[in-house]
Structures are given as structure tokens and as C-alpha cells.
Amino acid sequence: MRIDIPSSEVKANIRTIMDDIWHTLAFGIGQKNNRRVDHELFDDPAWSLPALAPQKKMAREQLGTIGSGNHFVDLFVDECDRVWLGVHFGSRGLGHKTATYFLKAGGAKDGMNVDPLILSVRSNIGSDYLACMTLCGRYGYAGRDWVCAEVASLLGADILEEVHNHHNFAWQEKHFGRNLWVVRKGATPAFPGQKGFVGGSMGDVSVIVEGKDSNESKRALYSTVHGAGRVMSRTAARGKINYRTGRILSPGVISRSMMMEWVHADGVELRGAGTDESPHCYKRLPEVLRQQGPTVSIIHTLQPIGVAMAGENELDPYKD
Numbered sequence: 001m002r003i004d005i006p007s008s009e010v011k012a013n014i015r016t017i018m019d020d021i022w023h024t025l026a027f028g029i030g031q032k033n034n035r036r037v038d039h040e041l042f043d044d045p046a047w048s049l050p051a052l053a054p055q056k057k058m059a060r061e062q063l064g065t066i067g068s069g070n071h072f073v074d075l076f077v078d079e080c081d082r083v084w085l086g087v088h089f090g091s092r093g094l095g096h097k098t099a100t101y102f103l104k105a106g107g108a109k110d111g112m113n114v115d116p117l118i119l120s121v122r123s124n125i126g127s128d129y130l131a132c133m134t135l136c137g138r139y140g141y142a143g144r145d146w147v148c149a150e151v152a153s154l155l156g157a158d159i160l161e162e163v164h165n166h167h168n169f170a171w172q173e174k175h176f177g178r179n180l181w182v183v184r185k186g187a188t189p190a191f192p193g194q195k196g197f198v199g200g201s202m203g204d205v206s207v208i209v210e211g212k213d214s215n216e217s218k219r220a221l222y223s224t225v226h227g228a229g230r231v232m233s234r235t236a237a238r239g240k241i242n243y244r245t246g247r248i249l250s251p252g253v254i255s256r257s258m259m260m261e262w263v264h265a266d267g268v269e270l271r272g273a274g275t276d277e278s279p280h281c282y283k284r285l286p287e288v289l290r291q292q293g294p295t296v297s298i299i300h301t302l303q304p305i306g307v308a309m310a311g312e313n314e315l316d317p318y319k320d
Contacts, residue, residue: 001148007081007082010077011305017155018307021271021306027310028067031062041138050128051098051132055093062092065092070088071089074306074307076305083157091139092143103117141164164197167184167186167187167188168185187226188225190224190295196210201285202263202309204285206302211224212297216294225292229282235252239252266304267305268305273309274310
């Protein structure tokens with residue numbers, strides 16, 4: 001979201017602003033919002049489905065919280081020195097528990113390298129899954145909207161422009177004359193004229209892109225990347241940790257001083273974040289975007305000035 005506050009004011013007060021964001025919002029696994037957020041999505045009849053009914057209380061309590069892993073709340077300035085607020089997180093524990101329910105109900109195999117579970121959309125379990133997925137998508141949108149509005153309020157700013165998109169979701173679309181279910185895992189829609197927000201890392205630019213019409217776009221089912229992509233695993237970066245005791249079992253290749261040296265050189269005020277999210281762990285976004293060819297164009301380049309993420313010792317069980 002682009003907000004109407006002068007960049008000079010934000011830059012002059014960035015430390016205080018990031019402190020306020022860090023202490024006002026809830027970052028990390030299993031966190032509850034210290035404020036109750038009412039939303040019309042809680043009136044959706046899908047909450048009566050067996051997959052969702054037990055999760056409703058948790059979902060109410062977590063709405064407006066930010067997870068761990070690569071989830072963030074960032075402040076940026078663009079090429080015209082205008083201020084943008086960017087957030088990245090999804091349907092939180094609700095989405096994870098809902099997907100787990102259907103994997104078990106459908107008899108999925110456990111593990112990373114197993115056959116996928118396929119559900120017919122014409123079956124009862126398939127139609128229930130689609131209803132639940134749609135509601136979880138609405139939940140993700142509601143949480144991101146609330147966080148952006150909350151940060152804008154902290155800054156005393158109004159929201160002027162919004163770019164909001166999903167990834168890790170499924171859409172029913174028509175391509176090559178066929179009706180298809182398009183599952184974009186780690187990817188976002190990029191139809192001609194459609195805008196999208198693509199994040200880099202805490203020490204790299206992010207961008208606002210717009211989809212283009214080309215042969216390459218058609219072959220990609222009008223999709224593009226959702227981020228820069230990792231070049232290093234979390235364990236390699238931070239080392240092995242016993243999360244029950246907090247003891248480091250083996251060190252990683254990225255130290256906190258390495259991470260802080262990078263972000264300070266880029267003029268970023270950082271709150272939280274573990275070394276497994278250091279810029280060293282990611283590809284450079286401009287190079288990734290060059291590989292997208294004529295599928296998207298970059299409309300705005302966003303330089304981070306403030307980044308807030310979950311703290312150093314947060315385990316991300318969803319491996320985002």
C-alpha cells in the first residue's frame with residue numbers, strides 16, 4: 001500500500017517507527033492478537049464444515065498477526081521517493097491446520113517426496129476443500145488489510161494505492177480453450193494489466209509489477225514469481241538448533257553480524273529476524289526478474305528502509 005506521508009518524515013523517525021511496529025503487532029508462531037478483530041468473514045457458512053469448525057476460535061484470536069519464516073512488515077521508498085508499506089503472510093495456523101485436515105482425510109502419504117493427494121472437485125471432500133480454501137484465502141486478505149491499516153494509523157497516514165495478491169492458492173481459469181484449476185505454489189497471477197507485489201529480501205529491493213500479454217505469458221498461464229527465491233537452506237544458514245532447549249547443535253554459515261552488516265549498508269532499520277532470513281540466503285531479485293522475459297514489466301522499485309520479522313529463535317514448522 002502506498003501511503004501519504006513524506007519519506008523525509010519516515011526516514012527521520014525510522015527507529016521509533018520500527019519500535020512502534022515491533023511492539024504493536026504480534027510476530028511469530030502461534031501468536032494471538034492483543035486486540036479482537038471483527039470481520040464479516042466469520043459469518044461465512046463454511047465455518048460449519050468439520051475442517052473449519054474447531055479452528056474458528058483460534059482464527060479469531062490470530063487474525064492480524066504475522067507468522068515466522070519469511071513473513072514480514074516492511075516500509076519502502078520508491079523511485080519517486082514515495083512511501084510504501086508492504087506485508088507478507090497468509091492464512092496463519094488456520095490455513096495449515098485446514099490443509100492438514102484434508103491431507104489426512106484424503107489418505108495422503110506423509111513426507112516431502114511422495115505422490116500428491118488428488119481430490120476430485122466433484123466429490124464431497126473436494127467441494128468441501130474448495131470452500132475451506134476460499135475462506136482461508138479471505139482470511140489471509142483480511143489479516144493483511146488489518147495490519148496495513150494498523151501501521152498506516154500508527155504513522156497518521158492515509159492509504160492512497162493498494163496492490164494485493166495471493167500465492168499458494170488455486171484458481172479456476174480458462175487457458176487454451178480449456179477450463180483449468182491453476183495451482184500457483186510460490187507464484188502469483190500476472191494477467192495483462194494486473195499488478196502484483198514481489199518481495200526481495202530484507203537487504204534487497206522489492207517491486208510492483210504488471211502482467212503483460214505475450215506467448216511466454218500464455219505458456220506460464222499468466223503467472224510470475226512471488227519472491228526472489230532461496231539459495232541456501234534455513235539449517236545451512238543458521239545451523240542446527242534444539243528448539244526445546246535452545247542449544248545450538250552446529251553453527252550455520254551466516255552470523256548475525258554478517259546479516260546486520262548487509263542491512264545497515266543498505267540503510268535498513270531491522271527488528272527481529274533470524275540469520276536464516278539474511279539477504280545472503282536469497283537470490284538477487286533484479287536478476288530473477290530478468291529471467292521472466294516479456295511476462296511482466298516493473299512499474300515501481302521499492303527500497304526497504306524498515307523491516308520487521310519474527311525473532312531469531314522462531315521455528316517455522318511450515319517451512320515457508
